Amino acid sequence: xxxxxxxxxxxxxxxGSASVLGLILIWELVLTFLIPLNPFFFTKPSLIAVAFKxxxxxxxxxxxxxxxSRAFLWGFSFAVLLGIPLGAFMGWRRRAEYTLDPFFTxxxxxxxxxxxxLIIVVFGVGLLAKSVLVFALSIFPxxxxxxxxxxxxxxxxxxVVRSFGGGEKDxxxxxxxxxxxxxxxxxxxxxxxxxxVGIIVGEFYAxxxxxxxxxxxxxxTYRLPEMFAGILVLMIAAVVLTEGMRKLETVLAPWRxxxxxx
Amino acid sequence: MNRLASFYIEKEHYILGGGFILLLIxxxxxxxxxxxxxxxxxxxxxxxxxxIDACYQLxxxxxxxxxxxxxxxxxxAGLGLAVAVGLPVGLITGRSRILDAMIDPFxxxxxxxxxxxxxxxxxxxxxxxxxxxxxxxxxxxxFPLLIxxxxxxxxxxxxxxxxxxxxxxxEWQTMKIVxxxxxxxxxxxxxxxxxxxxxxxxxVGEFFGASKGLGFMIATAATNYKxxxxxxxxxxxxxxxxxxxxxxxxxxxxxxxxxxxxxxxx
Numbered sequence: 001x002x003x004x005x006x007x008x009x010x011x012x013x014x015x016g017s018a019s020v021l022g023l024i025l026i027w028e029l030v031l032t033f034l035i036p037l038n039p040f041f042f043t044k045p046s047l048i049a050v051a052f053k054x055x056x057x058x059x060x061x062x063x064x065x066x067x068x069s070r071a072f073l074w075g076f077s078f079a080v081l082l083g084i085p086l087g088a089f090m091g092w093r094r095r096a097e098y099t100l101d102p103f104f105t106x107x108x109x110x111x112x113x114x115x116x117x118l119i120i121v122v123f124g125v126g127l128l129a130k131s132v133l134v135f136a137l138s139i140f141p142x143x144x145x146x147x148x149x150x151x152x153x154x155x156x157x158x159x160v161v162r163s164f165g166g167g168e169k170d171x172x173x174x175x176x177x178x179x180x181x182x183x184x185x186x187x188x189x190x191x192x193x194x195x196x197v198g199i200i201v202g203e204f205y206a207x208x209x210x211x212x213x214x215x216x217x218x219x220x221t222y223r224l225p226e227m228f229a230g231i232l233v234l235m236i237a238a239v240v241l242t243e244g245m246r247k248l249e250t251v252l253a254p255w256r257x258x259x260x261x262x
Numbered sequence: 263m264n265r266l267a268s269f270y271i272e273k274e275h276y277i278l279g280g281g282f283i284l285l286l287i288x289x290x291x292x293x294x295x296x297x298x299x300x301x302x303x304x305x306x307x308x309x310x311x312x313x314i315d316a317c318y319q320l321x322x323x324x325x326x327x328x329x330x331x332x333x334x335x336x337x338x339a340g341l342g343l344a345v346a347v348g349l350p351v352g353l354i355t356g357r358s359r360i361l362d363a364m365i366d367p368f369x370x371x372x373x374x375x376x377x378x379x380x381x382x383x384x385x386x387x388x389x390x391x392x393x394x395x396x397x398x399x400x401x402x403x404x405f406p407l408l409i410x411x412x413x414x415x416x417x418x419x420x421x422x423x424x425x426x427x428x429x430x431x432x433e434w435q436t437m438k439i440v441x442x443x444x445x446x447x448x449x450x451x452x453x454x455x456x457x458x459x460x461x462x463x464x465x466v467g468e469f470f471g472a473s474k475g476l477g478f479m480i481a482t483a484a485t486n487y488k489x490x491x492x493x494x495x496x497x498x499x500x501x502x503x504x505x506x507x508x509x510x511x512x513x514x515x516x517x518x519x520x521x522x523x524x525x526x527x528x
Contacts, residue, residue, distance in 0.1 A: 015363035041387070095278060102279035103286070109458070109507045110500035114465045114477070117484030118492045122306045196376045201466050204381065205481075212379070216470075219382030227382065235375045242374040 043224040051225035052232060061214060061233055068210040071127050072199050075134025079191060083139040084184060087146025088176075097147070108140040116201050130202035130210075137198040138191035145187025149180030182253030189245035196238060308489040313497065316490035330498070332474040333464050336392060340399025341460045347400075348407030348456075349449065353437065355408075356415025356445075373409065377401040377459075378466050390471035399463035403456035410452025414445025447517045454510040461503050 007014060024045050031037045031044040055061040090097045116133055123129035157175045166174065203212025211234055218227035270277060291309050293299070299307055320326040355362045381398055388394040422440045431439065468477025476495050483491035 011359075012363040012366070015360060016367045019364035020367050095274075098275045098278035099282045103283050106283075106500070106504060110496075110503050111458070111461045111465050113462055114480055114496045114499045115492075116466075117469065117481045118306070118489065121484045121487070193374070193376060197378060197462070200376055200378050201469070204378075204466075204470055215379060216382045219386050222386070224386075231379055231383070234379055235371055238375040239371055243370075 039224065040222045041224075043228055047225040048228045048232070051223075052229040055226060055229045056233060061211070061230065064209055064211045064214045064230075065233065065237075067127075068130075068199050068203065068212065071130035071202070071210070072134055072195055074127070074131035075198065076138055076191070076195050078131070078135045079139040079142055079195075080188075083142025083187075083191075084146045087143040088150050088180070090143070091147045091150025091180075092176075104140065104143055108144065112136050113197065113201055116198075116205055120202065120206050125206045125208065130199060130207075133202045134195045134198040138195040141187040141190040141194065142184065145183045145190075146180060149183030150176055152183075153179045182249060185245060185249050185252055189242060189249070192241055192245060193238075196234075200234075305487055306489055308493060312490045313493040316488075317494045317497070320491070320494060326476075326479070326494070329474055329476045329479045332392065333468065333476045336395040336399055336467070336475065337460055337464050339392075340396045340463060341403050341456060343396065343400045344403035344407055344456055344460070345453075348404045348452070349411055352408040352411025353415055353441070353445070356412045357433070357437070357441070362412075369405065369409065372401075373405045377405075378463070381467060381470060385471050390473070395464065395467035395472070395475070398467045399460045402459035402463040406455035406459060407449070407452040410448045410455070411445055414448030415441055417448070418444045447514065450510060450514045450517055454507055454514065457506050457510065458503060461499060461506075465499060 028045045031042065037044060086100070090100055113133075115136070119132050119136075120129045123132055153176050157179070158171060161171050161175055199210070200212040203210040204216050207213040211230060215227055215230040215234070218224070218230060287310055291311060294304075294307070294309060317326075351365075355365050378398065380401060381394070384394040384397045388397055418441050422444075423436055426436050426440050464475070465477045465480075468475035469481045472478040476498060480492050480495035483489075483495070
């Protein structure tokens with residue numbers, strides 16, 4: 001009876017981990033006993049684990065990861081530094097919104113990745129081109145989410161600060177910034193995904209180091225276990241970053257977590 | 263004068279927005295007339311008029327149609343496959359608690375990861391032809407569709423489900439009468455996101471190991487310093503995604519008048 005109660009309590013995590021483990025097990029067993037493995041076409045979990053250990057624990061992939069993160073951080077930081085003020089400006093001044101909104105909307109909706117080859121040709125292979133690509137892709141969520149945040153600031157709170165004699169500065173730091181922050185973090189989560197796309201495309205296209213380059217090189221040389229290990233590393237990084245942002249969102253704005261369970 | 267002013271105030275939104283874009287284009291066009299562009303930079307420089315010229319040339323010389331055709335096939339096939347898989351899986355996981363719990367970790371992980379990372383793998387598996395691109399479009403577009411369908415099913419009104427059940431409907435009838443109509447707005451929102459991901463997949467997929475398609479055209483033009491051709495390709499992608507996104511948005515706002523919350527944007 002106790003076992004059943006535990007199952008009822010933790011049904012979701014139990015079923016979830018069971019399905020992941022089951023899939024890995026089936027993958028391993030099928031390729032070990034049923035179908036002979038063609039190493040140029042597929043691989044199995046045990047080989048991936050060996051490659052993962054080699055690449056991650058003994059360090060070969062860390063250098064690539066560092067290169068990629070540097071480009072990512074540069075582009076992302078500039079997106080934050082420019083995107084938030086632009087969004088705040090658009091939210092605070094009606095004419096600024098009218099002027100800038102259609103232009104940014106058009107850019108946000110269009111696949112700017114299509115400019116990647118040109119950016120790489122202009123800025124050269126390396127840190128700068130990748131950072132520019134990350135910046136161009138990840139600035140828009142910051143602009144639009146900051147804009148939405150400033151827009152949704154409670155008018156009443158603004159009026160209260162004004163009635164009690166608060167200046168522009170008090171307005172910004174006591175009311176607008178705190179109420180916009182959750183929106184910015186939500187934007188950062190979207191920007192994260194887009195920034196990762198920028199890094200990957202930049203490194204697939206032309207690079208000599210970096211995690212995306214490592215994955216495509218392993219693919220070109222048919223080293224499938226290493227390639228899967230690289231993909232796994234990137235997946236772990238992406239999940240940790242995304243879920244971290246989500247946690248931050250709930251910490252900063254607990255009242256906004258209505259029904260978002262994923 | 264008064265009428266002009268009132269006209270301006272009424273249409274200020276459009277005048278400022280359109281005016282700004284127009285101003286940028288004019289500035290871009292007049293740049294070489296005002297400034298002398300250094301030799302090194304002029305290699306990468308083009309003007310809107312030259313882009314339009316290049317576009318006209320490409321159409322007249324029948325060079326762009328083939329690329330366009332290949333890209334559209336990849337887009338449509340990948341997106342169609344994503345709808346065919348994402349919709350049923352989303353419906354089922356939304357209705358079954360056990361399947362939901364089992365599939366959840368996979369969806370969380372794959373949704374957080376940019377699926378473009380599988381491109382080298384798909385090229386290895388499906389070759390450099392059209393199939394690797396269709397697959398990359400598919401994995402890009404399937405998750406927004408799946409997750410939004412799931413949300414739609416989850417947010418269905420319990421009372422309505424119970425009413426239909428009480429009158430003796432089985433699972434299939436419940437699905438048809440209550441769940442599916444209720445999820446349509448969510449599905450359309452998912453479709454809008456999926457279109458963006460699909461176009462991304464087409465563009466990036468064609469950058470690598472392709473011999474046809476608009477992405478391939480952009481990539482080769484960039485390496486040959488034909489900047490105006492690059493912009494022709496970029497403009498086509500921009501136009502297509504704007505038109506498609508706006509069209510779906512229009513459908514969305516017609517369908518979802520009553521739905522207060524905005525679509526989930528991931």
